[in-house]
Amino acid sequence: MSNRIRGGGDPLHDTSVSHGTVVTDTEDPDPRKLVVVNTPGLSIEEWDATPGTTVADKNPGYDPGEKVVIAAPKAEIHEEFPYYTGGVPLHLSRINQTKIDHTGYPRSRLSPVRQLPPTTLPLQDVRPSPFHVRTFDAADNTEFIESIKERGRPATPPLVRPVESGFEIVNGHKRIWASHAAGLTAVPCRCAYVDDRQAAERWARAHLPGYNDEQQQAAVARIRDAFGDDADAILP
Structure with missing residues (x-):
């Protein structure tokens, strides 16, 4: 190895690495x-x-x-x-x-x-987060559904985690729903290995800010039911 200190702005190496x-x-x-x-x-x-x-x-x-x-x-x-x-x-x-x-x-x-590439999962094996309370209307999302149908997949892979009965959505419920509506049977997904609390924290940060008051109340109630006194540390 050279005595020259490496790292920082060293042009010999592309340092753009991330998880995966x-x-x-x-x-x-x-x-x-x-x-x-x-x-x-x-x-x-x-x-x-x-x-x-x-x-x-x-x-x-x-x-x-x-x-x-x-x-x-x-x-x-x-x-x-x-x-x-x-x-x-x-x-x-x-x-x-x-x-x-x-x-x-x-x-x-x-x-x-x-x-690492996304992994293609059967939609029948992917279930929503237990804290997800939003519903989607096909008539209001025609263009979104058609774009997924034409592409054959969502533009951005949903994030899921393995659970005993298959896979649980951490982020991307609308993309999974629209993929069903588009007639797809499988989609590429990103898969994370996180436990129940880590999944709840990620879900809460990604979804609660976009929920209306009624949806927030329903979702927060589910989180409190699941985690009890620890819920405050999970909620954003």
Whole structure:
């Protein structure tokens, strides 16, 4: 490795990586494909690689202020989280419950290959969030339905999560509804591995601000029924 400090504005590396980016390690002589699973927002000098040793300690040729990126072997991610498509981080507490070999890297050490694609799911396997209370009218959404019918899919993939009975919508209820109305049987979706509370938090941030007063009251009541005293920490 060169003695020149890398990172920051280093033109040798495209550092535009995000959750779900497939990457290779530029320091690995026989690189395997990795997937970015988390970006904690901390620098490599703030993130421990092992107890008492930071990622910066293990990467002395990189700017210690560079952001750390957590990546794991693509094959291991696919085996443990088969529907993961990126866009949403895999929580490290969840990864730590597996045998996945995840590692912290300086962002500029990783070379992007591509983004994980959406996964196509049968619409019959996708159900709404338990907090969703809005209804949609076909007559008011003719153009939206037709655009999905012509394209064969929504312009932006809905976000879902795996649950015991299939998949639950986190964001994209109208897109799923319109896909049904357009006569589709399956659509590409982004899939996140989040628990009930994390899903509720994401749902609340994405939907409650756009609800009218009556819809907000109904949705908030459902959240309070589900989470009790913890509901206030979930609501935006």
